[in-house]
Amino acid sequence: MVVKVPLKGLNIRQSRGKWYVSYRSTGETLIKGFEGTREQLDRQIASHDFRIKHLHAETRDRSPSYDEGTLGAIIKWFKEECPRWDKLSEASKEDYEKSFTYLEAAKHETAGPVYNFPVSIITQPSVYGMRNKAAKDKWGRFADKLVSHLSTIFKEAVKVGKMVQNPAGGVEKLHTADPNANHEWTDEEVQTAIWLASDAILTPLILARYQGFRGQTCAALTWRNYLPDAKTGKAFSVVLRKNNEASWFPCAPETREHLDDVEAVRADAAVKATRICLNSDGLPWKNEKSMQGAVSDYLSELKADGLIREGCTLHGLRVTYAAAIRRQGFDTGIVADALGDRSRRMGEHYTRHVEKELGRLKVFKGKNDK
Template sequence: MVVKVKLDGLNVIKARGKWYVYVRETKEKLLGGFEGTRVDLDKRMAMPDFIAKYNARRVLDKKRTYNEGTLGALVYWFENDCPKYPTLADATRADYTKAFNYLRPEFDYPLADLTQADIYDIRDKCAKEKKGRFADKMVSALSSMFSQAVKRKKMTSNPALGLDKAHSADPNANREWLPSEWDYVRENAPRYLLTPMIIARYAGYRGQTLVKLGWSDYAPHVQYGWKCFRKVTKKNQENVMVPVVAELQEYLDGLDRTALMICTKQDGTPWEDEKQMQTAVSHYLRDLEAEGKIGSGTTLHGLRTSYAADLRRNGAETGDVAAALGDKSERMGAHYTRHVENEAKVIRAFEGKSATRRNSGRTGFAKHEGFAAKHPLD
């Protein structure tokens, strides 16, 4: 017999045979990767540790007010009255909400007494209780809010600026996909998941742009006639035109238009937000990784890296790559293609060694002759 426990405000998802339970309001994950039937899941959600985790988020009264000059009052101002806040991406606002919910026990702290050492203390505590990545996002949320507060003379300085990271980034994360990985996913992914991935691969869009990309954004170029996307990117408000290559055009023209948005869920309706789409793609890719079909580090954002790498290998300068990515800074073009530059250096090194061997009368490196000509990365 299953003891029924009424748990409000949860979003229960089943993906690739596994259950995931999130807080609907904040997208906080309470349970992930659970295997079994729905009855088994109900039993798991009735266990004391899950109930405690569920109740922990409900202990504090979210409607109480805080004295002016406190952290809680500043958070309220930031989320409700700061002109910068509405311009943030949906995913960014969701991350900030999670961070501020975690910080709620500290909301009575006077801003005037807040030092960088205090931020380090709460960050270290957060990293132990949750994860280093979440702790770093929490610091980013604070720093963003404090920066706006300094501009409006609500604070004299930003104590969260310049903190060391609690989490060491995985250098393999969001890497360029191998051709074999893309070929497998291209041939086997269900259409509702392949659609955002193939657009990311051949148009380079971020998830926050993909989820808002409509059929009205896909049309012939007014001067050249070939089809393209025209979209104002959410992250930096850049109006970007991206030509649609033949493979992507063939794919898009074969889709049923069940909604105004191009990327839709399995039932043909639009994704609720960027996080829901990215989570579904991530679950699918990690299942393929567990089956040995693709490697680790394959992500939706990594297909943006693949797009940029293709452009660079075909002769585009880093500034041109940045423009095609919808980034204002040429530095971002270099960021996404740094590994391509390293490949070019390695190939030039091998070419140089090959020439040295030829000049000295040795032939041991002859197999590398002409390699750079076949792989033009300069």
């Protein structure tokens, strides 16, 4: 029999088979990524260790109050009541919390704490001011994320009448993306990275190059997503977080060969794992950021040794996958379908460099024909 301890103010939710428990008021996580049944979770919540953790957290001044209509109150509403917050991944919530922590500590030279600002007086110029100060205090990309987070919150607040307009909408970014970042890899670069990669790094590289999967998809894939298929032998059935659509992807021969080897090795070692991608300890990655960070560190070593170029990234392997499809003669709509994107424009986005090549090739052949 499970003894339930009545603890108030907890948000209990399940995502991709794992349980998360946090405070409704602050979003502070008390249990993260718990695997098991609801009954097992209740036992954990009723445990001595959890009650002590809860008691310590309760004694802290975790939830300062803000006057209605202030920035602090709007952010508090977003975390406690707005459905958009619950739809965010744990990694995204961590990014938002960094912005919230910065804003909560920020003070205007004459107007005092930023959290006390009435949102009715926040204008686009004042958002630019926040952005510029954040860039000086932190860095450009942090400032851009801060504005993006505010824009999302304000947009949701406008929907329910808490704000009249979104003053963060349309604010220009400080950080300019490197046009050479995430570029297509050469075949030699792909094979070099695959040949030298450890087991923990190799699987996401294979999934990105031969399936076109995003890093977030690679990190979340389980063996239940990898199924026998009458048409193709093996396929992936997965709900893509980017568009929340159930999608089917035929398994490429290169991917199948690799995953068959992975299954065999783990069976011999009696490793029981639900996730396909595991870290060097044989455990699931904490989140996609930790996996992507490890892959990025590995690729940085290859760049330092001159084995691959700058701009060769995990996402660049998705670009490489898309470019290969376009070079086979398939249009950008088919490319988008293969990537699992709703919009044809994304097929164009990933293969715009191929379009330029094809155009130049037509010019070259036209001249020779004459």
